[in-house]
Amino acid sequence: MYPRQAPETSEPATSSSILAHPGPYRAACPEPIPAPDRRPGLPPATLISAMALPHPSPPTTPPSSPRRAVFLDRDDTLIHCRSVTPDGDLGDPELVRLTDGAAEACAALTKAGYALIVVSNQGGVARGRYTEREVGAVNARVNELLGGVIERFYYCPFHPRGIVPAYTREHPWRKPAPGMPLAAAQAMDLDLARSWMIGDAERDIEAGHGAGCRAVRIGGAGVESSAECVAPDLAHAARIILREPDRS
Numbered sequence: 001m002y003p004r005q006a007p008e009t010s011e012p013a014t015s016s017s018i019l020a021h022p023g024p025y026r027a028a029c030p031e032p033i034p035a036p037d038r039r040p041g042l043p044p045a046t047l048i049s050a051m052a053l054p055h056p057s058p059p060t061t062p063p064s065s066p067r068r069a070v071f072l073d074r075d076d077t078l079i080h081c082r083s084v085t086p087d088g089d090l091g092d093p094e095l096v097r098l099t100d101g102a103a104e105a106c107a108a109l110t111k112a113g114y115a116l117i118v119v120s121n122q123g124g125v126a127r128g129r130y131t132e133r134e135v136g137a138v139n140a141r142v143n144e145l146l147g148g149v150i151e152r153f154y155y156c157p158f159h160p161r162g163i164v165p166a167y168t169r170e171h172p173w174r175k176p177a178p179g180m181p182l183a184a185a186q187a188m189d190l191d192l193a194r195s196w197m198i199g200d201a202e203r204d205i206e207a208g209h210g211a212g213c214r215a216v217r218i219g220g221a222g223v224e225s226s227a228e229c230v231a232p233d234l235a236h237a238a239r240i241i242l243r244e245p246d247r248s
């Protein structure tokens with residue numbers, strides 16, 4: 001267990017919305033758009049009419065089980081943010097730098113069967129610091145550096161104190177609300193009780209707990225947190241998750 005300390009309170013507030021983006025990217029906008037099931041290996045849907053079945057038949061294949069996921073905060077969890085942009089608003093993919101051990105941690109969690117999903121407040125959109133297109137470009141660069149292991153990026157561009165009218169409001173996807181993990185679970189058939197949240201801020205932990213997940217708070221020594229575990233960085237957080245017994 002890593003020593004705990006007082007929670008950070010200086011991070012910028014941010015928000016969530018679901019705007020459809022190409023590929024795995026999902027933003028948080030007015031209302032969530034149901035996303036297709038991307039689980040690999042699923043056979044194409046076959047239509048079977050009950051009229052064609054003379055007797056009820058037992059299923060020939062067992063129903064699929066919901067998967068476990070690790071929800072990852074992005075800024076100062078997966079990538080450096082405040083050390084790159086003092087205001088915490090990172091909208092330039094050229095500035096993306098992974099945190100130490102992030103690639104190895106994500107690879108290990110993926111190998112263990114966890115779906116990796118980024119859930120990120122991006123209130124910089126509401127503050128007029130960058131656009132949703134730039135959020136998508138940064139996310140694409142993050143996944144490029146991680147070898148493409150992130151299945152989806154959810155983000156929330158809303159903030160109640162923004163300056164861009166279209167994004168200036170509260171939203172159920174904005175952490176600490178649990179809207180993003182809940183939307184991902186519905187879209188991707190995830191078992192939230194067997195899933196985890198990792199983040200560097202207490203709002204990340206609250207969002208994870210609100211969705212029914214366990215959580216690891218990362219940060220400096222002495223972090224005070226309601227998370228089940230506290231770790232110095234993402235690499236240690238991944239090791240904790242991999243050694244913890246699964247919930248039944």
Ligand SMILES: [Mg+2]
Nearest residue numbers: 073075076200
């Ligand atoms: Mg963060």
